Amino acid sequence: xxxxxxxxxxxxxxxxxxxxxxxxxxxxxxxxxxxxxxxxxxxxxxxxxxxxxxxxxxxxxxxxxxxxxxxxxxxxxxxxxxxxxxxxxxxxxxxxxxxxxxxxxxxxxxxxxxxxxxxxxxxxxxxxxxxxxxxxxxxxxxxxxxxxxxxxxxxxxxxxxxxxxxxxxxxxxxxxxxxxxxxxxxxxxxxxxxxxxxxxxxxxxxxxxxxxxxxxxxxxxxxxxxxxxxxxxxxxxxxxxxxxxxxxxxxxxxxxxxxxxxxxxxxxxxxxxxxxxxxxxxxxxxxxxxxxxxxxxxxxxxxxxxxxxxxxxxxxxxxxxxxxxxxxxxxxxxxxxxxxxxxxxxxxxxxxxxxxxxxxxxxxxxxxxxxxxxxxxxxxxxxxxxxxxxxxxxxxxxxxxxxxxxxxxxxxxxxxxxxxxxxxxxxxxxxxxxxxxxxxxxxxxxxxxxxxxxxxxxxxxxxxxxxxxxxxxxxxxxxxxxxxxxxxxxxxxxxxxxxxxxxxxxxxxxxxxxxxxxxxxxxx
Numbered sequence: 001x002x003x004x005x006x007x008x009x010x011x012x013x014x015x016x017x018x019x020x021x022x023x024x025x026x027x028x029x030x031x032x033x034x035x036x037x038x039x040x041x042x043x044x045x046x047x048x049x050x051x052x053x054x055x056x057x058x059x060x061x062x063x064x065x066x067x068x069x070x071x072x073x074x075x076x077x078x079x080x081x082x083x084x085x086x087x088x089x090x091x092x093x094x095x096x097x098x099x100x101x102x103x104x105x106x107x108x109x110x111x112x113x114x115x116x117x118x119x120x121x122x123x124x125x126x127x128x129x130x131x132x133x134x135x136x137x138x139x140x141x142x143x144x145x146x147x148x149x150x151x152x153x154x155x156x157x158x159x160x161x162x163x164x165x166x167x168x169x170x171x172x173x174x175x176x177x178x179x180x181x182x183x184x185x186x187x188x189x190x191x192x193x194x195x196x197x198x199x200x201x202x203x204x205x206x207x208x209x210x211x212x213x214x215x216x217x218x219x220x221x222x223x224x225x226x227x228x229x230x231x232x233x234x235x236x237x238x239x240x241x242x243x244x245x246x247x248x249x250x251x252x253x254x255x256x257x258x259x260x261x262x263x264x265x266x267x268x269x270x271x272x273x274x275x276x277x278x279x280x281x282x283x284x285x286x287x288x289x290x291x292x293x294x295x296x297x298x299x300x301x302x303x304x305x306x307x308x309x310x311x312x313x314x315x316x317x318x319x320x321x322x323x324x325x326x327x328x329x330x331x332x333x334x335x336x337x338x339x340x341x342x343x344x345x346x347x348x349x350x351x352x353x354x355x356x357x358x359x360x361x362x363x364x365x366x367x368x369x370x371x372x373x374x375x376x377x378x379x380x381x382x383x384x385x386x387x388x389x390x391x392x393x394x395x396x397x398x399x400x401x402x403x404x405x406x407x408x409x410x411x412x413x414x415x416x417x418x419x420x421x422x423x424x425x426x427x428x429x430x431x432x433x434x435x436x437x438x439x440x441x442x443x444x445x446x447x448x449x450x451x452x453x454x455x456x457x458x459x460x461x462x463x464x465x466x467x468x469x470x471x472x473x474x475x476x477x478x479x480x481x482x483x484x485x486x487x488x489x490x491x492x493x494x495x496x497x498x499x500x501x502x503x504x505x506x507x508x509x510x511x512x513x514x515x516x517x518x519x520x521x522x523x524x
Contacts, residue, residue, distance in 0.1 A: 010089035011276050020072035021159065021264055024061055026196055028188040031057075036220055046220035047197065050238070058226075059233045062201055062214065065184050066231070073158055073181050076266050079107035079275070080157050086279035098290035102282045106275050107268045110373050111156045114267050117399070118406050119145075119152045120450025123414070124485070127443035131436065134425055135418065135443075142175055150177045151258055152410070159264040163256045163413070164200075164217075165420045167249055171428070173421050178255065185257045195219055198255035212236070221251040249424035256420075258413040261405060271369045278365045281358070288353055295348040299329070374398035396451070407447045414445060 034048035048054060078084070084103035092099045122145045125132055138144070147163075154161035154177065162183040168174045183200045187193040201214040214226040214236055228236035260267065268275070333341040370377050376396050422440045426433040462478050471493075475486035482489070 008085045008088040010085055011273060011280070015272060016072045016075070017068045019064070019068050021069065023193075023264070024065075024184060024186040025189055025193075026057065026186055028190075028194075028196060031196075036222065044220060046222075047218060049216060049218065049222075049224055058199070058214070058216065059236070061184065061186060062199060062233050065199075069184070070181050076107075076158055076269065077181075079268065079272065080111060082108065084279050085276055086283055098287040098294075100283050100286040100290065101279075102286055103279055104275060104282065106271070106278070106369055107157075107266075110268045110369075110375065111153060111266075113375060114156050114399075114403075114406070115149060115152045116450050118403055118410070118447065118449070119148050121448040123148065124446040124448070125443055126446065128439040130431075131422075131439045131443065134429075135421070138173055138421060141172065144175075147175055147177065148410075148414075151413075154180055155258045155260045155410075156267045156406075159260045159266045159269065161258040162198075162200075163258065163417065165250060165254050165256065165417055167424065173249075173424050175417065183255065185253065185255060195253035195255075198253050200255065217254050219253050223254075249427050250420045251423055252420060254420060256413050256416050259409050261409070267373060271372050274365055274369050274372070278362065278369070281362050281365065285358065288351065292348075292350050292353075295350045297346060298349050299346045300342070300344065371398075374402045400449075403449060410447075411445045415440075415443070418443065 032048045032051040032053055033045050034050070035043050036046045049058075082103045082105045084107075086103050087101045089101070125135060151161045151163055158180045160180060162178040162180060162185070164176050164178055166174055166176070178200055179202070182202045183198065185198045186196045188196050196219055198217045199214065200217070201212055204211050204213060210230050212228050212231055212233070214228070214233070216224040216226070218224070225239045226236040227239050329344040329346065332343050335341070367377060376399060418440050419437070422431075422436050423433070425431050426436055458477065458480055462474060462481075465474050465477060472486050472490065475484075475489040478489065479485060484492070
């Protein structure tokens with residue numbers, strides 16, 4: 001996260017560069033190309049990254065990303081870490097007044113809450129048994145559920161996240177999360193936005209020198225590594241080129257971009273100004289409290305208090321009073337013509353604080369933050385009370401709609417991950433590619449929202465559905481309570497019935513459900 005060396009313009013002006021979140025695209029037909037060997041030895045036409053024109057394109061994208069996109073990402077990360085702009089606003093002109101800077105943690109709260117709702121429960125897959133067997137083995141090996149949580153955290157925080165699929169030194173498929181501030185993907189101009197190549201650049205230090213490695217992942221399975229000193233991308237040199245046949249088993253851009261929404265915006269990006277306003281309100285309240293404690297003492301009507309014993313002005317008497325924790329005021333002054341002046345009095349010079357109005361203002365800001373991020377209003381006193389199910393659904397309707405949008409985009413990214421894995425499996429395990437590709441497309445991905453539920457209400461619904469819909473539908477509804485999948489529940493019930501009818505002590509009469517002893521049945 002970059003250091004802030006100057007004061008930030010607070011609550012005014014444009015927050016981010018207008019190109020801070022653009023999607024990089026290139027017209028594929030105009031890019032110089034050359035013939036290269038593919039994963040299975042075939043010759044195919046692909047982007048010629050040895051061409052000087054292509055190198056200039058690379059340098060242009062890397063420089064643009066570093067200079068115009070990374071600052072936005074850094075600011076979003078600052079807010080996630082509660083390093084809000086209130087920390088960097090211009091200092092107050094009066095050095096004797098309090099200048100507290102209190103930052104709230106709304107950004108992390110919003111991100112973590114949405115992550116927990118969407119991906120708090122593991123994703124479930126359904127489809128071809130052979131593909132699921134391979135997928136289950138892979139997911140267990142890479143701890144897929146934890147990885148998905150990391151990806152969603154970046155995705156919801158930055159508006160995008162990047163995942164690399166690769167084979168490790170043991171020839172095992174693996175996945176890793178890449179730093180958003182060091183990674184981007186360039187797409188073609190088609191409606192489907194096919195990936196042309198991805199770039200991952202990062203700094204390394206060696207013997208007091210900083211080097212930048214630039215990794216380029218192409219859409220024909222090659223991995224190119226460039227290196228330069230510092231950020232001198234103009235003079236970066238190609239160090240090596242890894243072909244598909246030498247270890248990359250994916251024959252595609254192996255970096256997948258996860259998107260939070262079509263605009264690639266953060267979950268809290270739209271409310272950054274409101275968060276700033278809340279921080280300002282909290283900070284000014286703390287300033288008021290501190291200034292009230294250190295307020296000026298006004299002594300009115302008795303100037304003799306400020307006089308020394310010789311009658312000259314001084315502060316010695318006030319110092320003695322402060323040390324004694326006592327304030328002694330003289331009698332009212334009398335003018336030469338006998339008029340008596342006002343009685344001396346002392347008081348602190350403080351502002352009046354509208355506590356009711358200030359609290360109402362802060363509550364409105366909090367409510368706006370929650371409303372505009374589609375979160376349930378946790379300040380609602382009725383939340384968690386004896387509400388009807390439909391009433392609670394209305395409260396969470398906005399968040400539910402947003403969650404479904406997130407799920408669709410996450411599903412798209414995970415499907416691409418599985419297709420990459422499928423290509424690797426077809427090469428390493430001899431699985432027929434076309435059938436495998438179709439089976440992967442047929443896989444269904446099921447999300448289970450991690451939200452509070454009314455168990456009693458679900459149980460009532462399950463009981464009411466019995467003998468009305470199929471058993472599998474009832475099992476699916478009951479799974480919300482038991483956590484057991486419909487297929488597994490069906491197997492368990494069949495096993496129980498098999499045991500019951502196989503002479504383990506009891507037999508059920510199908511018509512009445514009456515339980516009778518085996519011996520009675522045997523004796524007729």
